[in-house]
Amino acid sequence: MRPDDPVLEARDVSRHYPVRHVGRRGVVHAVDDVSLALFRGRITAVVGESGSGKSTIARVLARLEPPTSGELRLDGEPVGKPRGQAFRKYLGQVQMIFQDPFASLNPIHTVEHHIARPLKLHGPPRSKAEVHAEVLALLERVSLTPAEQFARKRPHELSGGQRQRVSIARALAVRPEVLLADEPVSMLDVSIRLGVLNLLQRLGHDDGLALLYITHDIASARYFADSVQVMYAGRLVEGGPAEAVTQEPAHPYTRLLIDSAPDPDRRGVLDGGRAERLGEAPDLSDPPSGCRFHPRCPLAMPVCEEKAPPKFSVGGGAGEEHWAACWLHAPEEQQEQAQEQEAQDQHPMTTGRR
Amino acid sequence: MAATATIVTAETAPAPAKARRGIPLLRSGKALTGVVIFGIFILLAVIGPWIAPDDPSQTGGPVLQSPSGAHLLGTTQSGQDVLSQVLTGARTSMLVGVVAATLATALAVLIGVTAGYVGGWTDDILSMLTNIFLVIPALPLTIVLTGYLEGGGWFPIAVVISVTGWAFGARLQRAQTLSLRNRDYIKAARAVGERPWRIVTVELVPNLGAIIISGFLFTFIFAILTEASLSFLGLGSMTTWSWGTTLYWAQNSSAFTTGAWWWYVPPGLCIALVGASLSLINFGADELMNPRLAPVAKRNRKARRAQRRQAAAAGAAGKEATP
Numbered sequence: 027m028r029p030d031d032p033v034l035e036a037r038d039v040s041r042h043y044p045v046r047h048v049g050r051r052g053v054v055h056a057v058d059d060v061s062l063a064l065f066r067g068r069i070t071a072v073v074g075e076s077g078s079g080k081s082t083i084a085r086v087l088a089r090l091e092p093p094t095s096g097e098l099r100l101d102g103e104p105v106g107k108p109r110g111q112a113f114r115k116y117l118g119q120v121q122m123i124f125q126d127p128f129a130s131l132n133p134i135h136t137v138e139h140h141i142a143r144p145l146k147l148h149g150p151p152r153s154k155a156e157v158h159a160e161v162l163a164l165l166e167r168v169s170l171t172p173a174e175q176f177a178r179k180r181p182h183e184l185s186g187g188q189r190q191r192v193s194i195a196r197a198l199a200v201r202p203e204v205l206l207a208d209e210p211v212s213m214l215d216v217s218i219r220l221g222v223l224n225l226l227q228r229l230g231h232d233d234g235l236a237l238l239y240i241t242h243d244i245a246s247a248r249y250f251a252d253s254v255q256v257m258y259a260g261r262l263v264e265g266g267p268a269e270a271v272t273q274e275p276a277h278p279y280t281r282l283l284i285d286s287a288p289d290p291d292r293r294g295v296l297d298g299g300r301a302e303r304l305g306e307a308p309d310l311s312d313p314p315s316g317c318r319f320h321p322r323c324p325l326a327m328p329v330c331e332e333k334a335p336p337k338f339s340v341g342g343g344a345g346e347e348h349w350a351a352c353w354l355h356a357p358e359e360q361q362e363q364a365q366e367q368e369a370q371d372q373h374p375m376t377t378g379r380r
Numbered sequence: 381m382a383a384t385a386t387i388v389t390a391e392t393a394p395a396p397a398k399a400r401r402g403i404p405l406l407r408s409g410k411a412l413t414g415v416v417i418f419g420i421f422i423l424l425a426v427i428g429p430w431i432a433p434d435d436p437s438q439t440g441g442p443v444l445q446s447p448s449g450a451h452l453l454g455t456t457q458s459g460q461d462v463l464s465q466v467l468t469g470a471r472t473s474m475l476v477g478v479v480a481a482t483l484a485t486a487l488a489v490l491i492g493v494t495a496g497y498v499g500g501w502t503d504d505i506l507s508m509l510t511n512i513f514l515v516i517p518a519l520p521l522t523i524v525l526t527g528y529l530e531g532g533g534w535f536p537i538a539v540v541i542s543v544t545g546w547a548f549g550a551r552l553q554r555a556q557t558l559s560l561r562n563r564d565y566i567k568a569a570r571a572v573g574e575r576p577w578r579i580v581t582v583e584l585v586p587n588l589g590a591i592i593i594s595g596f597l598f599t600f601i602f603a604i605l606t607e608a609s610l611s612f613l614g615l616g617s618m619t620t621w622s623w624g625t626t627l628y629w630a631q632n633s634s635a636f637t638t639g640a641w642w643w644y645v646p647p648g649l650c651i652a653l654v655g656a657s658l659s660l661i662n663f664g665a666d667e668l669m670n671p672r673l674a675p676v677a678k679r680n681r682k683a684r685r686a687q688r689r690q691a692a693a694a695g696a697a698g699k700e701a702t703p
Contacts, residue, residue: 088571117573129564136588144572196572 031102033206033236034087034120041082045311052311058081058260060094064204064236069227071239071247071268072239073283074257077307080240081125083257084208087238088122089113094356118148121197125209127189131181135377137192138177145197164195168225187218194225197368204236205229213241223250244280247288248272253346256280259318261334266341266348276350277320285347317353329353395488421650425474428467434623436465447642454642463503465626466646472622473604473651476538480603483542485549485596487686489585492553497561497580507554513547522606526615533620537610541603549595556588591666597658608651623647 041057057079064070074080084093087098089108098105100119106112121144124130131140141161145152152160165173168191181189190210197205207226211219227250228236241247247254248268255265256277264277275281290363307322308314314321320330330353338355341348402481433452434441443462448454453462495506522544529536560566561584585592610616611624612631630636630644 090567090571114573117571122571123567124564124568126564130568132565132583132587134589135583141570143574147573193568194566200572259658 030065032065032099033101034064035045035099035102036060036062036083036087037097037099038085038092039083039093039098041079041086041091042094044197054311055260055313056310057086057093058313060257060262060315062238062255064238066203066236067234068253069230069239069251070253070255071241071251072255072257072262073241073244073247074243075283075307077310078257079260079310080242080257081208082124084206084238084240087204087206088120090122091117107121114148118200119202120204120206121200121202121206122206123190123193123197123210126213127186127193128181128213130193131189133181135163135180136177137170137179137181137184140192141197141199142175144196148200160199164199167198168192168195170195186214187222189248189272190214190222190223194222194229198229202235204238205369206238206240208240210239210243211246219246222255226250243287246281256283259313260310261318262351263319264350264352267346270341270348274341274348276348277319277352277353278323278325278354280350317351325354327353384450394431408664408667410660411667414657414660414662414664415651421470421474421654421657424467424470426471428470430524432461432464432467434461436460436468438464446640453646454640455569456643457635457640462626462643462646465621465665466623466650469622469624469626469647470650472620473607473624474624474654476541476607477536477600477604477654479535479538480541480545480607481596481600483539484546484599484603487542487546488549488595489553489588489592491546493557493580493585493588495550496554496557497576497584503554506550510547510550510554514546514551516544518544519606519609522610523613523615523628526610534607534622537607537616538603541606542599545599545602545606549599552591552594552595553588556591557584560584560587590665594662597662600656601658604651604654623650 038061039057039061039141040055040059041287043056045052046055047123060079060083061074062070062083072080072083082091084254089105092108100116100348105116131349134367135271137376138161139156141164142157145157146159146352149160161177162173165176169177170188170191176184176188176192181192184192190213194210205226210226211222214222223246225239226239229235239247244254244256251268253266254271256263256271264271264275264280272284308318315332316332317323317330317335319324320326323330333353335351335353335356337351338357339347340350340355426525426654439458441455441461443449443455443457443459453466455461456465478654491506491510493501495510505534525540525543526537529540566579566583569579574583606623607616607622608627613625613626614632615686616622616624616628618625624647626647627644630640630647633640633643635641635643
């Protein structure tokens, strides 16, 4: 395996939830056809608003839920069923950090228990003293010192930031190659977010972990990530190097997302309300046809309503392609083709009506 | 101005260190009272039959005598010593309580947690079973079942009581398990690779502690009352003495109408006291598990006291200043 091959890859992964209404059955398309690759030593951010399916991706990658369709590949190998030795091995390589540090630690167990369990589950057999020493080393690695004191504490004695560090230490205990961080700082006080983010960045860049950073905050993604993927209504709409995506957003949704974040440098009236005036995020049990953003898109064209746009390249750099799934960026001929196709598709219908 | 000062004092007044020391459960006055009373009855259950002055079945003494030096709690119509009956009966009643509560709680946890955690058709079947046992009237079923097990002493009765008494607890455990199983820390345990069995026993069940304890205490009361009811109706074991048996004979001999209060009040009071002590322990445990219940009342009391003291001090200072 080459070093620049992805460690963990999702290929066309979809996750649908069945919903039962009275007398009606439906499906919520939480995630549709998402392809994502995580690389060693790189931080990949998935950005999107609430309900866009970004946490679902993390849960599918952590194998807490099975994908409805699509495939996960670890080190290039397709992963098997979630049981047995192979599944354990997967969990030993892919670990998750949960969003809410107040919910992700068991209130009755000590910090030591939380970190020692994964050590005992995944590591080689060790004596009690060795496990204890490793727990202390892990606590020091996430800057919880004096480690001896923290090991004895229970979650309710810790602050949100300290709990999140315990959570990170627990994930690191299995020596994973991939770390999935589902909004790791959104429940933390603003003043301590930077510390946790810097810790994660150190783990990603210095220790060579592949890190997935899920967030709704595109500004932190720019600060923190190497690559940014923007998600809307269950689909990825734009992706590429963090600088390119945040500085020259190609997809109208990304532009609105960036505009909606307050920025002291930007002059004039803040116009974050534009997307809201164009309506709410769509109901994913009945997603819009074509491009899912078209009902809210200020630049929507007829073709957007008809066909879902594929990925179009809009530039590159930093070894990664910058792409957007938007008809605005279709090469001329393809745009025409799509429109012709659309006309053909409509033709039989119109004749049929006559 | 003065009001602000008062509030600030009340809030910043340090809580006395005394309140933080000791076994947590015993910090609450209610729980302490309950534990002391319950402890006395446990002691009686252990040593009662040994310290009983007479054989409780021994007839031939003075008949229907009110309490005296020779018979501290008087005698029955057939000349048996009531104190001996109450002391000997303590062991049976408490044993039925302990055994029935333990068995019923174990059943409730087993069925409730399994239903809640496994879900699917397992949950459907176990929930249906629980609901059936919930709607069956407990006492008639108990009477029918004890009829089958005639003459077996106290143990079959305890088993029957636990079989009829587990369903309510199982429903509680199931509901709480449903709420806990989707907590992030359970998901995190799964994401780390814990096996389901260990997740349930190590991560989940300890968090059910509060309702398991309260379920145990309630089943304990329920078992003692049911055993007393059965014996009172003459359906209990007639070979062993329990508080209910004494009550049965008292009722049979119209102790009420003849005014022989020393015959029925002691066993009745024992049953009431055990029930009350368990309820008190439960209140205390409740306050412990849900700190919002207790300390607020205490804090308010403390704040009011501080306010009063300050007002008094201010008043005194004012009086001194005027002349």
